[in-house]
Amino acid sequence: MSIKTVSAFLEGKIEVLEKGVPNHTETVISDVFVFNDFAYKVYKSDSTFFNENFSDLSSKENRFDFTRADFEWNNKLSPEIYLELKGLSVNGVVPTIGDPTDNADELVIVMKKIDMSDQLIKKLHNKTITISDCENIGEQLAKKLSELPLSNSEQTVYSDFLSRHKDIQPWIKTVDKYIPEKLARKYQEFVKEYIEANKDEFNSPNEMGMCADIHADNAIYKNGEFYPIDSYAPKKDWLHGYKFINLYRVATDIYNFLGKEGFNAVIEAYQKSSSEEVPRRHDKFLAIYCQLINWPYQYMLAEKESWRLDIADRYGKAVEEIYSNDNF
Ligand SMILES: Nc1ncnc2c1ncn2[C@@H]1O[C@H](COP(=O)(O)OP(=O)(O)O)[C@@H](O)[C@H]1O
Ligand SMILES: [Mg+2]
Numbered sequence: 001m002s003i004k005t006v007s008a009f010l011e012g013k014i015e016v017l018e019k020g021v022p023n024h025t026e027t028v029i030s031d032v033f034v035f036n037d038f039a040y041k042v043y044k045s046d047s048t049f050f051n052e053n054f055s056d057l058s059s060k061e062n063r064f065d066f067t068r069a070d071f072e073w074n075n076k077l078s079p080e081i082y083l084e085l086k087g088l089s090v091n092g093v094v095p096t097i098g099d100p101t102d103n104a105d106e107l108v109i110v111m112k113k114i115d116m117s118d119q120l121i122k123k124l125h126n127k128t129i130t131i132s133d134c135e136n137i138g139e140q141l142a143k144k145l146s147e148l149p150l151s152n153s154e155q156t157v158y159s160d161f162l163s164r165h166k167d168i169q170p171w172i173k174t175v176d177k178y179i180p181e182k183l184a185r186k187y188q189e190f191v192k193e194y195i196e197a198n199k200d201e202f203n204s205p206n207e208m209g210m211c212a213d214i215h216a217d218n219a220i221y222k223n224g225e226f227y228p229i230d231s232y233a234p235k236k237d238w239l240h241g242y243k244f245i246n247l248y249r250v251a252t253d254i255y256n257f258l259g260k261e262g263f264n265a266v267i268e269a270y271q272k273s274s275s276e277e278v279p280r281r282h283d284k285f286l287a288i289y290c291q292l293i294n295w296p297y298q299y300m301l302a303e304k305e306s307w308r309l310d311i312a313d314r315y316g317k318a319v320e321e322i323y324s325n326d327n328f
Contacts, residue, residue, distance in 0.1 A: 001031050001042055001106065005088070005095050009033045009040070013094050016040060017110065029057070029234075034113055041109040042088065043067050054234040060105075067107040068100075070232040074109075077144050077212065078227040081220070083110045114220055114229065121216040124257040125311060133221065134254055134262045138247075138269030140226040141214070145246055146274070148210040153240035158202035160241050161195045161289075167237075168292050175299040178312065187288055187319060194285040202242075209243030215294055216253035217301070244278060244286065252290035256311075256318045260328075263287070284328040291319040 008014050010033075012021050022033040022040075029050045033040045043066065044050075045058050057063040068085065075082040086097050087104025100107050116122070120137075123129050153160070165188065172184045195202065212231040220227040233239045247270050255263035271278050298312035322328050 001044060002090065005042075005090055005106075006031065008095050014088075015097060037113050038083075039111045039113050040086075041111065042106050043070075050234070055236065064102065064107055067109065071107075071109050073148075073212075073232040074228070074230065076147050077214075077231060078220075078229060081112050081114060081227055081229060083112060086110055114227075115222075118220045118222045119217065120219040120221045120226075121253070121311070123221055124216055124254070125307075127257075129221070129254075129258065129262075131258070131261060131265050133224070134258060134265035135269040136224050137219075137221065137226045137250065137254070138266035138271075139273045141247065141250055141266075142270045142272075142274040144226075144228065145210075145212070148212070151208045151210050151240045151243075153208045154205065155208065155240065156203050156205050157207045157242045158195065158199050158204075160208065161191075161202060163237065164241065164289070165192055165195060168289075172292065172296045175296045178299045179296060179316070184292075187292055187323060190323065191285065191289050191292065198282075198285075207243055208240055209246075211238055211241040212246050213238070214246055215249045215290075217297070219250070242286075243276070244282075245290070247278065248286040249290045249294070252287045253294055255287065255322075256315050284322060284325075287322050287328070288319060291315060291322070295319055 006024065009022060009031075010024055012019060016035070017038050018035045020035050022035045025032040025034060029044055029047045031042050031044065043057055043063055045060075045063055047057070051058050055062070055066055057066055071082060071085045085100040086108045087100045088106040088108050089096050089098060089103075090105045097108065098104065120129070155163075168188060168191070169184075172179055172188075173181075176184075211233060212228060213233050214228045214231045218229055218231050220229055247267065251263045251266040251270075254266050258265075267278055267280070295312065295315040298308050298315055302308035302312055
């Protein structure tokens, strides 16, 4: 986003829902302007890291396609937060907000402002999540996910897991100063062997579903309500996968703080409000696979937020606990 547009937001010159001067949060892929009641998010075109590894947002066409899909997805899962899509035109002296058509220069996601202290990971960290909250989360997760479209992927669960297994390697490698390669390999081999050992069962497209990037960081939990945030998969390949990955990513993050009791509470409550039988025989495999995504992620975030180091270490202990437990 141009300096002119950032300054216009920061100087309160852009006509938005609310007057005032926002806080500016910049991530690898977006600029977010947070006012008192609303927040505005614009995807960047020039994040080499994201463009090369996830989705190429350098052309306007791709960026608009991605932003529209991202908004629709988040709006479906958390309509209370993801309000509408707007267009931003930057040609005049002051940029203006209008309709989100192809004539706009950028798309802007308009959100209700959220209090990041309600982020699920923070509530787990400060021990304010109870087992009954875990049940709420499982139940609401099942309801929300049932709103998503069916997957039309031609992959089978087997082939999809093999490519997910491949994707894990460079992901963990980015934090090899924290996770020794040998240790990472041990868990990755477990995952690979499990996929091969269950090839017959996994070799079916019927078990595929839409996959959301929902985990303890990408969720708000407030007044007993669970709201996924920013949960559109950054990479097209990850939009589809084994239909229970969503459930296990959340349940596994909960395991890291509330142990097996919390993990079971999420899954059992999900099961009660879902028509599909959750095959509990894959618990150990799915939990370890999910840890291999979220554990390194905590180390990545810890680069900027040092309080996360504790969390990352805790996740690491939990992976080993699950791995070495024959009865998990
Ligand atoms: N609706 C919102 N209210 C308040 N802060 C927000 C809101 N949306 C995003 N933010 C802030 O911006 C950060 C990045 O937002 P996010 O949607 O996760 O962007 P990205 O896709 O770049 O990861 C969040 O971690 C949060 O600090
Ligand atoms: Mg995010």
